[in-house]
Amino acid sequence: MQTLEPILAEHPFFKGLKHEYLQLITGCASNVRFDAGTYIFREGEEASQFYLIREGKIALEIFAAQHGPITIETIESGEVLGWSWIFPPYRWHFSGRIFEPTRAIALDGKCLRAKGEADHDLGYELMKRVAQIMMERLQATRLRLLDIYSDIPGGRL
Amino acid sequence: MTALPDPMLPQRYRIQRVRREIPDTFTLELEPENGVDIPQFATGQFNMLYVFGVGEIPISISGDPAKRKLLVHTTRAVGTVSKAMRALKANDVIGVRGPFGSYWPIKQAEGKDIVIAAGGIGLAPLRSVMYHIISHRERYGKAVLLYGARTPEDILYRHELEQWRAKFDLEVDVTVDRATGSWRGSVGVVTRLIPRASFDPHNTIAMVCGPEIMMRFTAAGLEQRGVALENIYVSMERNMKCAIGMCGHCQYGPNFVCKDGPVFQYSQIQGLLSKWEV
Numbered sequence: 001m002q003t004l005e006p007i008l009a010e011h012p013f014f015k016g017l018k019h020e021y022l023q024l025i026t027g028c029a030s031n032v033r034f035d036a037g038t039y040i041f042r043e044g045e046e047a048s049q050f051y052l053i054r055e056g057k058i059a060l061e062i063f064a065a066q067h068g069p070i071t072i073e074t075i076e077s078g079e080v081l082g083w084s085w086i087f088p089p090y091r092w093h094f095s096g097r098i099f100e101p102t103r104a105i106a107l108d109g110k111c112l113r114a115k116g117e118a119d120h121d122l123g124y125e126l127m128k129r130v131a132q133i134m135m136e137r138l139q140a141t142r143l144r145l146l147d148i149y150s151d152i153p154g155g156r157l
Numbered sequence: 158m159t160a161l162p163d164p165m166l167p168q169r170y171r172i173q174r175v176r177r178e179i180p181d182t183f184t185l186e187l188e189p190e191n192g193v194d195i196p197q198f199a200t201g202q203f204n205m206l207y208v209f210g211v212g213e214i215p216i217s218i219s220g221d222p223a224k225r226k227l228l229v230h231t232t233r234a235v236g237t238v239s240k241a242m243r244a245l246k247a248n249d250v251i252g253v254r255g256p257f258g259s260y261w262p263i264k265q266a267e268g269k270d271i272v273i274a275a276g277g278i279g280l281a282p283l284r285s286v287m288y289h290i291i292s293h294r295e296r297y298g299k300a301v302l303l304y305g306a307r308t309p310e311d312i313l314y315r316h317e318l319e320q321w322r323a324k325f326d327l328e329v330d331v332t333v334d335r336a337t338g339s340w341r342g343s344v345g346v347v348t349r350l351i352p353r354a355s356f357d358p359h360n361t362i363a364m365v366c367g368p369e370i371m372m373r374f375t376a377a378g379l380e381q382r383g384v385a386l387e388n389i390y391v392s393m394e395r396n397m398k399c400a401i402g403m404c405g406h407c408q409y410g411p412n413f414v415c416k417d418g419p420v421f422q423y424s425q426i427q428g429l430l431s432k433w434e435v
Contacts, residue, residue: 012352059336059344071336073345076353099341139374143346144334148368149277149307 004029004105011052011105013080013129021122028111032104034058040081040096047084047092049106053077056102060094073140074099083130085109164401167207167252170228174247178231179311182278183243184219187228187251194225199260200285201364201392201420205400206230207252211241215397217282217419218256223292228253231281231313257400259420261286262390266362270298272354272384274375276305276347276367280313282392282419283366287321294326301328301354305347305371308333309340328355347371351378358383365423366392373430376423389423 005026008014014022034040034056041047043062051058057076061069072094075081084092086109116123162168170187177183185206189195198204198218207213214236220229234243245251263286271290275283290300302321306312312331322329330350332343343350347367361384365375372391379389395407395414402416410429412418 057343071340071344073349074332074343076343078353140346140349143348143370143374146370147307147334148370149305149311149334 004031007054007105008052011054012078013052013133017125021125024115024119024122025107025112028108028115030106030108032106034098034102034104036098036101038098040098041092042095043092045092047082047090048109050080050082050085050109051104051106053079053081054103054105056098056104057100058102059097059099061097062094069095069097073137080133083134086113086127086130164254164257165399167205167213167254169250170253172245172247172249172251173227175245178313181235182231182233182313184229184231185242185245185251186220187230187253188226189228190250195228196256197225198222198256200263200289201261201282202256202258203282203400203419204228204230204253204255204257205397206238206242207254208238208241208245209250209252212238213252213254213398214238214242215257215400215415215419217392219281219284221288221292222285223288231278231284233278254400257415259418261364261392261420262362263289267296268298270301270356270361272301272303272356272361272363272379274303274347274351274363274365274367274379276371276375277307277311278313279365279367279371279392280304283364284314284317286364287317291321291324291327298360299328299356300326301356302330303347303350303354304329304331305350305367306331306333308335308337309342310337330354346374348374348378351375351382359385361388363389364391364420365389369393369430372423376427386424386427387422390420391423391426392419393421393426394419 003026005022009022055077057074058081059071059074061071063069116126169190171190172185173188174186200222203215203217205213206216216230216232219231232239234240273283321327332345332350336344363379363384365372376389393414397415398404398406400415402413407414
């Protein structure tokens with residue numbers, strides 16, 4: 001039977017990861033599919049999984065009473081959805097709504113945390129990769145905070 | 158022998174049409190008053206547009222370089238001159254000097270993948286490149302346009318973006334910093350589009366235009382993807398007066414933006430971008 005290992009190995013998040021680690025991680029992985037309009041998770045729920053997006057588009061949303069759901073950003077093919085599984089209290093900070101039909105690999109956060117605790121080299125590898133994603137999102141957030149397209153000096157004529 | 162026109166003397170152009178693009182941004186379509194063709198221009202070059210009695214500003218040409226009857230400029234009403242320009246109507250007359258400056262490396266990009274990354278009104282100086290690519294599609298490998306705007310309502314040339322996106326041989330990806338209304342497209346900064354785009358970074362020429370900070374982050378994203386800094390080009394904006402490298406208003410380190418730019422190889426100016434005083 002074909003496992004998910006080759007798919008994990010191809011995803012940018014696990015690129016270059018040792019074969020032995022990929023094998024371990026594959027034990028925590030499952031293939032999932034979501035229809036447009038559905039929610040994968042909602043703000044405040046337990047974050048027991050994260051997702052490697054193979055195809056599709058997911059909106060990260062926050063709900064504001066007077067505005068309804070507000071899209072913070074979208075996560076798309078080749079990207080990773082969710083890091084709440086790795087940090088206590090393991091709860092989603094935002095809701096994840098499917099904009100376009102999505103295929104993904106779901107990874108069981110509890111399973112991965114247990115394997116990372118048992119083998120700190122694996123845990124460090126996972127932490128480095130999650131930190132890289134967080135750094136990229138932080139940089140993007142900083143860029144958005146600058147509101148570069150507004151009337152600040154330096155905007156184009 | 159015909160004498161070359163005086164580069165300091167504006168020519169009279171009549172406004173054929175004023176197109177309101179988005180709330181603060183408009184396009185002027187101009188025709189020479191004497192009925193001749195517009196001067197040949199290269200993609201990325203700019204003209205000095207003179208609102209009589211108010212002043213003159215540099216604006217990149219955003220029309221199709223193959224069309225010699227209409228001169229097209231898109232700009233945003235932010236200063237005294239551009240605000241006065243916005244008040245002009247069809248049949249009004251405006252002064253034009255140019256074209257001036259360096260241009261996008263469309264010849265050098267032949268046979269390679271081409272990535273165009275634009276932010277906000279930075280799409281205007283790159284629209285002429287899009288026209289050129291579409292007219293000469295066989296000369297290029299993959300053609301990718303990555304565009305970022307503030308909100309869905311701020312998307313420039315929306316109709317054309319939709320048309321380009323519908324083509325099977327162009328990859329057009331649009332994102333907004335802030336979603337509003339019923340927007341179902343991407344949300345996030347334009348740099349987020351770089352890892353998603355399909356091109357061969359080792360055989361790519363990238364052309365980037367937008368606010369300077371956007372260009373810095375975009376160049377960094379392209380470099381991270383594997384594009385050599387020498388193959389990344391940006392368009393700079395400075396306060397220009399004479400447009401022929403004489404007055405020094407647009408001096409930028411060892412360069413004059415009007416004469417050596419506005420299009421620069423990124424590696425040529427990278428060190429200047431983060432300097433507080435240049």
